[in-house]
Every structure is written in structure tokens, then in C-alpha cells.
Amino acid sequence: MKRMIDIKELASRIGLRPQTIRNKLNCGTFPIKTKKIGRKLLWDIAEVDRFLDALKPIN
Numbered sequence: 001m002k003r004m005i006d007i008k009e010l011a012s013r014i015g016l017r018p019q020t021i022r023n024k025l026n027c028g029t030f031p032i033k034t035k036k037i038g039r040k041l042l043w044d045i046a047e048v049d050r051f052l053d054a055l056k057p058i059n
Contacts, residue, residue, distance in 0.1 A: 004035065004042040013048060 010032075011018045024030035025041075032051050035042045 003045045005045050005048065007041055010043050010048060014052065 005013070007018045007021055011021055021030060025034065032043055032047055035044070
């Protein structure tokens with residue numbers, strides 16, 4: 001089962017403010033796929049973790 005997080009939890013997890021995430025979504029430049037349920041935006045935590053892992057430098 002997928003665990004979904006809201007924009008506040010996403011923001012704290014990736015280090016951006018919620019408004020910055022909204023701005024990037026509106027511009028079409030936010031790299032993590034969003035799921036919209038009603039008016040609420042949600043993200044799959046596994047996809048967020050994969051995105052963050054891809055940013056880590058390989059030593």
C-alpha cells in the first residue's frame with residue numbers, strides 16, 4: 001500500500017517551502033509526480049525517496 005504525504009510533509013522532507021513547491025507545480029517544473037484527490041495534492045513517499053536518493057552524490 002502506498003503511503004501518501006501532503007505538501008507540508010513534502011516540503012519539510014525535501015527542504016523547500018510549500019509555496020515554492022506550488023510555484024514549481026504551476027510552472028510545470030516540479031520533478032516529482034503529484035496525485036490530486038479532490039482539492040488535495042499528495043505525493044507517494046516512495047517516489048519522493050527515490051528522487052532524493054537520485055540527488056545524492058556517488059562516492
